[in-house]
Amino acid sequence: MAAEPLSQKEIEDRLRELPGWAFEEDRIHRTYRLGSHVAASALVAHVAAVQDELDHHSDLTLGYNTVRLSVNTHSAGNAVTEADFTLAERVEALAPAHGAH
Numbered sequence: 721m722a723a724e725p726l727s728q729k730e731i732e733d734r735l736r737e738l739p740g741w742a743f744e745e746d747r748i749h750r751t752y753r754l755g756s757h758v759a760a761s762a763l764v765a766h767v768a769a770v771q772d773e774l775d776h777h778s779d780l781t782l783g784y785n786t787v788r789l790s791v792n793t794h795s796a797g798n799a800v801t802e803a804d805f806t807l808a809e810r811v812e813a814l815a816p817a818h819g820a821h
């Protein structure tokens with residue numbers, strides 16, 4: 721199934737429902753802050769499992785107490801698609817249980 725790039729307006733509308741997420745350079749991204757490095761690592765492991773489940777993978781960056789996700793859809797010519805927002809919503813749903821904000 722070919723993923724369709726979302727329009728600029730669709731991206732802006734979807735981002736309004738996702739505080740903390742932003743669009744930049746053809747990607748959507750968010751940085752989460754956590755209470756410790758181990759907590760941040762646990763979030764990375766959880767996100768990695770969801771990404772394999774969805775077969776959709778962000779660039780996932782672990783810092784000392786931060787986790788950054790940056791994603792677009794390679795198969796859509798590196799444009800932002802519905803699949804990127806599906807991943808963002810899944811991560812938003814699981815992040816609070818890790819103490820991420």
Ligand SMILES: C[C@H](O)[C@H](O)[C@H]1CNC2=NC(N)=NC(=O)C2=N1
Binds near residue numbers: 775793795
């Ligand atoms: C073969 C496999 O389905 C593809 O490589 C998947 C894997 N993860 C992916 N992740 C992202 N972000 N974009 C893709 O197009 C993509 N394609």
